[in-house]
Amino acid sequence: MDEVVVTSRIRLARNLSDVPFTIKMNDYDAGLVIDRVRDVISKNKQYKFDFYEIRKLPLLKRQVLIEKHLISPALVSSKIKSAVAIDQNENISIMINEEDHLRIQVLYRGQNIQMAWEDANRIDDFLEEHLPYAYDETWGYLTSCPTNVGTGLRASFMLHLPALTLLGYMKEIIETITKLGIAVRGFYGEGSEVVGNLYQISNQITLGQPEEDIIANVISITNQIIEQERQARLKLLNENRAFIEDKVYRSFGILKYARNISSNEALRLISDVRMGISMGIIKEVTIDKIDVLLNLIQPAMIQDYFGREMTPEERDIKRAELIRKILD
């Protein structure tokens, strides 16, 4: 798998023209929107969706969907009825009554933004055929938050940037790309901190440019960051090979043998090992396996994996157990 790009994601924000926007919506209207969208989605022949009303989902299951990046925390904390449709491959999710009536999201592993865009576009076209979108000739798609007006598009990459971080270059890079209209977020999206050297890079601006140009701009800037990260890894290898070999292998050793580990520590160690694999140092495990871990070690995912609720203390022990199992 891609040594820098962990995931690629497209998100489209859409609203219905004949219902108040979610901020002014009552539960009755919210229910109607859910029913209408569900009805439309069920007619789609290309994808097979599972449909979940958030309020009816157990708390743990909601958290699992958040950790899989299939729904947002905002969808769960919504004051009105909310729902989500998820395709069986878990690449596509359509959130209903989050900040907007519709949030179409497509997420793929690796550098696959084009594929995500094609899927999102196809689903958007299909929904638009059957639902009256709030659209303005001048402004484009109308959204709850003005930052999404126009295309309603967010194209984002989850990038693994351990070398740039280790060399202390990230502050400057973030300053530079922010000026170029790029937003930088942490592993868990908006407002979240960067853990495991995972940075979410996306367009800030949704207006005044065709979708393809917005995506091309994010790709172009991302490609530059990827190149910088690769150069940084080479620099580390050339100038500090002994240090780096020791660092990544110690992290691997701890992951392989720890009996008790928090998710943040696990992310930090996984980040080291992921870099170690990409540098050709660690050969005992693949990036694919490490990326499985990256998802599985999250608090709700751990509980989902073992099929029961756990205290945080128990989770740390079972997390270590799961990591050992997968690395073995």
Next chain:
Amino acid sequence: MDEVVVTSRIRLARNLSDVPFTIKMNDYDAGLVIDRVRDVISKNKQYKFDFYEIRKLPLLKRQVLIEKHLISPALVSSKIKSAVAIDQNENISIMINEEDHLRIQVLYRGQNIQMAWEDANRIDDFLEEHLPYAYDETWGYLTSCPTNVGTGLRASFMLHLPALTLLGYMKEIIETITKLGIAVRGFYGEGSEVVGNLYQISNQITLGQPEEDIIANVISITNQIIEQERQARLKLLNENRAFIEDKVYRSFGILKYARNISSNEALRLISDVRMGISMGIIKEVTIDKIDVLLNLIQPAMIQDYFGREMTPEERDIKRAELIRKILD
């Protein structure tokens, strides 16, 4: 092997009556003592000794002998000619012109003080047959330092006390046993710090008691400490099993995978793993193997193992390599 007693050691201090003591000795006399002792030792039929004049030994080899506890740093830094006779099993060493003309030392792994005492006694008797010992009817054997007068005997154990250390009991124990005439030292003997939770326990007093009573007293106090350490390990296991399992296995993981490691860090990690094995937690390696490591990771031993001199930086890398090899 013994989970608490790493080594048992007997040392006898002796001097010749017809030569000035080492503090007043010139190089000529020192050479004569060496020749006389060498001559006597060569007649011994029971043990086969190798004989080394310290000044003729390469620096690295001297350091190796110190790290094997076969000679003392004082023998190496002696201003007069000094030498050592070492038996082929490397259990017995006879230092010549250290603080006293003769230092007979016998060292065994594990709880084997009785065997060490028998060997030392036998060699002492043999030497006394052929050499005029400085002996006083009232005081017993005369020595350079008054603390050794009488029996000239030091009986010592190297104890591994990780649980008592972790629980913070060692300060009090050291205070108590010091009052009972017991000296506590570090891994490298007099004046050295405790590393790897290794404590050297020995009698302070050499006068006014038969040798057997001195040894019995050290054994008795040591047995109490061993019992306390066993209880402390049980307490840790019963009250903090998750913490201890994690701690010892993380140390094992780092040892198995690190690419760069100092001797002090290695001793610390080895100490954890040694405790983990004795607690039945770690089953991937034996205490015997760990005790091989305990010796091999020392700076000169590493260079000796790889057959060449190294910078400290290179040593840390080769130490990690050697540890991985032995743990594999």
